[in-house]
Amino acid sequence: MRYMISMRGVEKFYGADKPALADVNVEIEQGEFVFLVGHSGSGKSTFIKLLLREILPSKGQITVAGQDMLKLKNWKVPYLRRNIGCVFQDFKLLPNKTSYENVAFALEVIGKSKHVIRTQVPEVLRLVGLDEKIDSYPHELSGGEQQRVSIARAFVNRPPLLLADEPTGNLDPATSLGIMSLLNRINKTGTTVLVATHDREMVDSMRKRVIALEGGHVIRDQNRGVYGYGD
Amino acid sequence: MSSATRTEGSTAMGINVGYFAKESVVNFRRNWVMSLGAVITIYLSLLLVGLSIATGIIIDDIVQSVEDKVTIQIFLKDDAPTEDVQALQAQLLGDELVQTVDYVSKEEALDRFKEDMSSSPEILDTLNDNPLPASLDVSLADPRTVQEMVDRISGNELFPKVADRPDNPEESLKYGQQIVDRLFSFTRMVRYVEIAFVGMLALVSLIFINNTIRLAIYARRKEIGIMRLVGASNGFIRTPFLMEGVIQSLVGAVLAILTVTGVQAALIPRLREALPFLPVGLTTGTLVQIAAVLIGASVAIGLAGSGFALRRYLKV
Numbered sequence: 311m312r313y314m315i316s317m318r319g320v321e322k323f324y325g326a327d328k329p330a331l332a333d334v335n336v337e338i339e340q341g342e343f344v345f346l347v348g349h350s351g352s353g354k355s356t357f358i359k360l361l362l363r364e365i366l367p368s369k370g371q372i373t374v375a376g377q378d379m380l381k382l383k384n385w386k387v388p389y390l391r392r393n394i395g396c397v398f399q400d401f402k403l404l405p406n407k408t409s410y411e412n413v414a415f416a417l418e419v420i421g422k423s424k425h426v427i428r429t430q431v432p433e434v435l436r437l438v439g440l441d442e443k444i445d446s447y448p449h450e451l452s453g454g455e456q457q458r459v460s461i462a463r464a465f466v467n468r469p470p471l472l473l474a475d476e477p478t479g480n481l482d483p484a485t486s487l488g489i490m491s492l493l494n495r496i497n498k499t500g501t502t503v504l505v506a507t508h509d510r511e512m513v514d515s516m517r518k519r520v521i522a523l524e525g526g527h528v529i530r531d532q533n534r535g536v537y538g539y540g541d
Numbered sequence: 542m543s544s545a546t547r548t549e550g551s552t553a554m555g556i557n558v559g560y561f562a563k564e565s566v567v568n569f570r571r572n573w574v575m576s577l578g579a580v581i582t583i584y585l586s587l588l589l590v591g592l593s594i595a596t597g598i599i600i601d602d603i604v605q606s607v608e609d610k611v612t613i614q615i616f617l618k619d620d621a622p623t624e625d626v627q628a629l630q631a632q633l634l635g636d637e638l639v640q641t642v643d644y645v646s647k648e649e650a651l652d653r654f655k656e657d658m659s660s661s662p663e664i665l666d667t668l669n670d671n672p673l674p675a676s677l678d679v680s681l682a683d684p685r686t687v688q689e690m691v692d693r694i695s696g697n698e699l700f701p702k703v704a705d706r707p708d709n710p711e712e713s714l715k716y717g718q719q720i721v722d723r724l725f726s727f728t729r730m731v732r733y734v735e736i737a738f739v740g741m742l743a744l745v746s747l748i749f750i751n752n753t754i755r756l757a758i759y760a761r762r763k764e765i766g767i768m769r770l771v772g773a774s775n776g777f778i779r780t781p782f783l784m785e786g787v788i789q790s791l792v793g794a795v796l797a798i799l800t801v802t803g804v805q806a807a808l809i810p811r812l813r814e815a816l817p818f819l820p821v822g823l824t825t826g827t828l829v830q831i832a833a834v835l836i837g838a839s840v841a842i843g844l845a846g847s848g849f850a851l852r853r854y855l856k857v
Binding site: 418 | 560769778
């Protein structure tokens with residue numbers, strides 16, 4: 311398997327009129343770090359949802375982590391998701407659980423043993439730099455720290471693919487930089503990382519591959535790219 | 542979470558069972574009003590089912606014993622020729638439907654009557670003569686053939702010659718068929734009413750369970766979202782909700798079983814006292830069967846109710 315993500319001729323219609331995505335051909339190799347940029351309404355969310363198989367394409371072919379999305383049975387979708395770590399703008403942490411418990415929850419519900427949980431959770435929290443805050447509740451943490459917990463939760467199962475949807479949307483520039491360098495570090499372990507964002511400065515400073523969407527079309531796909539010109 | 546609890550149950554199975562049980566208990570406490578409503582309606586419907594099975598069995602026993610006692614009495618006129626009576630007795634004994642034919646003389650009939658009326662002797666004082674007719678008491682091999690046998694007796698050419706009232710031979714025959722029929726039609730009607738009630742209560746319990754599970758799903762939508770995100774299997778997400786529905790209905794079933802047992806323990810001795818001539822009672826085996834039916838029904842209701850809710854409110 312060469313590609314972590316492959317989309318060929320993908321189209322997605324929600325209604326009858328304008329497609330949310332049209333004629334998308336994208337291939338992302340294992341171990342790449344890719345930015346997906348575009349305004350709201352450009353098709354970023356649809357792109358992410360297709361990868362998680364929350365929705366199916368109206369047309370075209372998609373494979374993610376070696377799985378053909380069109381052939382994947384519904385009951386197997388959870389097993390696909392175990393190969394995809396997810397990070398969101400709103401962190402999606404459980405407020406009544408500590409950092410440790412939030413990360414442990416992700417392992418608990420996929421049936422990992424207590425032994426695995428006891429060793430992996432502290433380790434991943436150390437990796438994201440939160441070993442001091444292991445027993446803190448989300449409301450006791452800053453936004454950046456909460457996002458680190460959510461990255462720890464996404465990465466604790468060592469998935470081959472990490473999707474981040476606007477991971478720095480709620481954070482100030484300095485904190486955002488820390489989050490991006492953490493994602494970069496995770497990428498260095500061999501994990502493919504896809505970051506959807508409209509944080510122009512971040513994209514320009516990282517000099518990674520950039521896929522730009524507009525009106526559902528890929529308008530630019532370049533290595534070591536920047537956010538865009540002018541707009 | 543202390544380190545002590547983390548060391549317990551290190552197998553994946555252990556985690557799951559503990560996790561599911563914990564979730565069910567937490568949900569039960571979070572929605573206790575709805576849960577209580579569900580438990581009460583299930584309790585009432587299962588109680589009704591249990592009581593109707595129990596009374597059904599008791600009534601069947603009574604009907605059976607009444608049927609066993611069904612005899613046809615042929616009342617004889619006082620001057621019936623003895624040879625005709627004996628000939629009729631012999632013919633009836635030859636009939637394959639008949640088990641025994643007993644001749645009851647006027648004196649014996651009076652003795653029986655006196656025995657039955659021993660509690661009100663003043664009636665006996667008014668009797669200066671013996672008004673009771675002699676009779677032939679025919680008992681049958683199979684009580685269901687009463688009507689057929691009655692027809693055969695009425696058709697016998699000897700019958701008008703010996704009958705107490707030859708002008709109206711029907712009056713000279715007494716048999717328990719009417720009682721049995723009336724008993725049956727009464728119990729059948731009671732059964733229909735019970736079925737209607739049980740159906741309604743079962744529907745209400747389904748609605749209650751459906752609602753508790755809907756609230757539980759709503760209360761836990763964040764957890765569910767994260768579970769889906771990290772790849773918890775559909776079964777893993779659904780199981781706590783199914784367990785919650787089943788636990789609720791099992792609680793209702795246990796309460797219903799306890800009530801049925803209590804009611805029978807309290808009532809049956811009194812019924813026996815009041816109706817000493819009838820075989821009123823439930824064996825332990827019957828009670829166990831009723832309990833098994835109620836438990837089975839409760840599991841079915843619990844699974845159906847939470848299953849509906851999961852299909853409607855939990856898209857996985």
